[in-house]
Amino acid sequence: xxxxxxxxxxxxxxxxxxxxxxxxxxxxxxxxxxxxxxxxxxxxxxxxxxxxxxxxxxxxxxxxxxxxxxxxxxxxxxxxxxxxxxxxxxxxxxxxxxxxxxxxxxxxxxxxxxxxxxxxxxxxxxxxxxxxxxxxxxxxxxxxxxxxxxxxxxxxxxxxxxxxxxxxxxxxxxxxxxxxxxxxxxxxxxxx
Amino acid sequence: xxxxxxxxxxxxxxxxxxxxxxxxxxxxxxxxxxxxxxxxxxxxxxxxxxxxxxxxxxxxxxxxxxxxxxxxxxxxxxxxxxxxxxxxxxxxxxxxxxxxxxxxxxxxxxxxxxxxxxxxxxxxxxxxxxxxxxxxxxxxxxxxxxxxxxxxxxxxxxxxxxxxxxxxxxxxxxxxxxxxxxxxxxxxxxxx
DNA sequence: GTCTATAGCTCGATAGAC
DNA sequence: GTCTATCGAGCTATAGAC
Numbered sequence: 001x002x003x004x005x006x007x008x009x010x011x012x013x014x015x016x017x018x019x020x021x022x023x024x025x026x027x028x029x030x031x032x033x034x035x036x037x038x039x040x041x042x043x044x045x046x047x048x049x050x051x052x053x054x055x056x057x058x059x060x061x062x063x064x065x066x067x068x069x070x071x072x073x074x075x076x077x078x079x080x081x082x083x084x085x086x087x088x089x090x091x092x093x094x095x096x097x098x099x100x101x102x103x104x105x106x107x108x109x110x111x112x113x114x115x116x117x118x119x120x121x122x123x124x125x126x127x128x129x130x131x132x133x134x135x136x137x138x139x140x141x142x143x144x145x146x147x148x149x150x151x152x153x154x155x156x157x158x159x160x161x162x163x164x165x166x167x168x169x170x171x172x173x174x175x176x177x178x179x180x181x182x183x184x185x186x187x188x189x190x191x192x
Numbered sequence: 193x194x195x196x197x198x199x200x201x202x203x204x205x206x207x208x209x210x211x212x213x214x215x216x217x218x219x220x221x222x223x224x225x226x227x228x229x230x231x232x233x234x235x236x237x238x239x240x241x242x243x244x245x246x247x248x249x250x251x252x253x254x255x256x257x258x259x260x261x262x263x264x265x266x267x268x269x270x271x272x273x274x275x276x277x278x279x280x281x282x283x284x285x286x287x288x289x290x291x292x293x294x295x296x297x298x299x300x301x302x303x304x305x306x307x308x309x310x311x312x313x314x315x316x317x318x319x320x321x322x323x324x325x326x327x328x329x330x331x332x333x334x335x336x337x338x339x340x341x342x343x344x345x346x347x348x349x350x351x352x353x354x355x356x357x358x359x360x361x362x363x364x365x366x367x368x369x370x371x372x373x374x375x376x377x378x379x380x381x382x383x384x
Numbered sequence: 385g386t387c388t389a390t391a392g393c394t395c396g397a398t399a400g401a402c
Numbered sequence: 403g404t405c406t407a408t409c410g411a412g413c414t415a416t417a418g419a420c
Contacts, residue, residue, distance in 0.1 A: 008403085024306040026218055029395065040405055042398085051396065100305070107302045109359045110294050114216040124359050152356060152365060153372075160352025164344060167301045167316050173344060180345075200385085221413065232387055237415065 002064065009047045011037045017058045021097075021104050024111055025055060052119065059122050062104065066126055070133050080140040081189050084154075087134070088185065091161060091178040095171055102166040106159050131155055142192040150188065157181050194256065201239045201249075203229045209250045213289075213296050216303055217247060244311065251314050254296065258318060262325050272332040273381050276346075279326070280377065283353060283370040287363055294358040298351050323347055334384040342380065349373050 003010035015036040019028040030041045030051070048054045069090065073083040091098060101107065105126055112120035131151045138147040161181065165174035195202035207228040211220040222233045222243070240246045261282065265275040283290060293299065297318055304312035323343045330339035353373065357366035 022306060024218070024303065026216070027307060030397090031394080041396090042406070043404060045397065046403070049397095102302050102305060106355050106359070107306070110299045110302050110355065111216065113358055114214065114293060114299070115219060120359075124361075127356075127359050149368070152369075156349070156352035156356045156369060158352070159355040160348035160350070163298050163302065163351040163355060164319075164348045166305055167298070167312075167319050169316075176341070177344075177348060222415090223412085233414090234388070234416085235386060238385070241415095243414070 003061075008037075008039055008043065012039060012044060012047060012054065013057050013061050016054050017061055020055070020058055020108065021101055025108065026111070026115060052116075055119060056122065059126065063126050063129065066105075066130060070130070080137040081186075084134065084137050084141075084185060084189075085182050088154075088158070088178055088181050091158065091165075091181075092175055095174055098162050098174065099165050099169050099171055103159060103162040106162060107166075127155065141189050143189070154181075154185070195253075200229075200231055200235065204231060204236060204239060204246065205249050205253050208246050209253055212247070212250055212300065213293055217300065218303070218307065244308075247311060248314065251318065255318050255321065258297075258322060262322070272329040273378075276326065276329050276333075276377060276381075277374050280346075280350070280370055280373050283350065283357075283373075284367055287366055290354050290366065291357050291361050291363055295351060295354040298354060299358075319347065333381050335381070346373075346377070349376075 003013060012033060015033050016028065019032055019036060023032070030044055033039075033044070033054075034041045044054070048057065070087075073086045076086045077083055097104075105123055109120055109123040109127070112123060134151040134154055135147045138144070138150050143150060157177075158181070161174060161177040165171070165177070195205060204225060207225050208220065211224050211228060215224070222236055225231075225236070225246075226233045236246070240249065262279075265278045268278045269275055289296075297315055301312055301315040301319070304315060326343040326346055327339045330336070330342050335342060349369075350373070353366060353369040357363070357369070
């Protein structure tokens with residue numbers, strides 16, 4: 001479900017998306033979203049029955065954003081190898097946010113695993129769409145026999161880099177780790 | 193500050209430690225800790241002025257536990273290489289907890305980075321004691337020239353494995369990833 | 385040291401006027 | 403569709419008896 005930009009519903013989703021990322025889901029109140037959008041608290045219940053429904057809408061929004069990101073990778077180059085390297089570069093492009101707040105999906109999944117398995121599984125589904133995209137690109141590079149394992153390893157390295165960069169608030173580490181990740185992947189891909 | 197086991201203060205810290213891990217810091221109330229310990233809510237303020245002080249005491253407790261863990265690695269073998277491999281095996285030994293709730297330090301750091309930088313930095317200090325221990329072991333294996341970089345990479349891989357195992361609730365991935373981590377480290381160490 | 389009672393606040397959610 | 407007013411519950415924290 002894509003929202004019309006500028007409508008109250010779209011404004012709520014957009015503000016909640018940012019606030020959930022910066023302060024966390026449970027640390028964001030309706031008052032916070034009301035203050036950010038200028039829309040009174042009471043109005044939210046016209047668009048969403050519960051706070052969980054807002055999160056579900058935010059997750060749909062993030063899934064769309066992930067779709068756009070993967071689309072951008074495909075527009076960056078026709079070479080699946082370059083597309084994968086461009087995906088890894090997102091760590092550097094999103095450097096400031098990652099250092100302050102971590103990965104928008106990883107940190108949310110971690111929070112929700114302690115709060116609601118139902119909601120956490122919705123985040124896991126978004127992870128899976130990214131993994132499937134990576135898997136497809138690895139197959140296109142002739143690595144179909146190891147694509148399952150490698151796609152998980154790529155995701156794992158991205159998350160590890162993100163968590164540690166956030167723990168130490170260390171931009172230099174993040175850039176170094178991303179560069180090393182790209183070197184490793186280049187070597188893996190060049191053997192086929 | 194080490195607590196006498198069995199005192200009310202120690203009981204509060206121990207219950208809070210577990211609840212903060214399972215439900216998160218902000219999702220754990222004084223009532224939850226009271227229900228777990230049988231100690232009335234009001235009493236907490238005799239031992240701690242604020243909830244943040246309880247967290248600080250919990251972090252000291254976790255730092256002690258990490259100290260014991262590293263001590264156990266040293267008692268496992270005299271060989272620093274085996275000590276490092278034994279540290280990685282903690283992923284498998286703590287498999288069930290990690291899959292359900294993630295890393296006790298990583299997930300807490302991620303949560304606190306969205307709540308309080310002051311508290312998050314206390315967690316970062318614990319990460320640093322682990323990294324320094326790894327660094328020391330790498331130096332003992334003759335890798336002093338790359339120990340800074342490698343110690344961060346080891347921590348990064350541990351966190352990546354943990355986050356993804358938690359996202360997918362996948363024990364098989366966790367074991368495979370830990371085994372691969374040990375293979376990689378063995379190769380790195382055998383070149384010196 | 386241990387306990388009860390409760391203040392003061394904020395939360396998610398509801399009701400109903402316009 | 404938009405808004406105000408408010409409920410009931412839960413929270414951290416305090417006061418004060420024993």
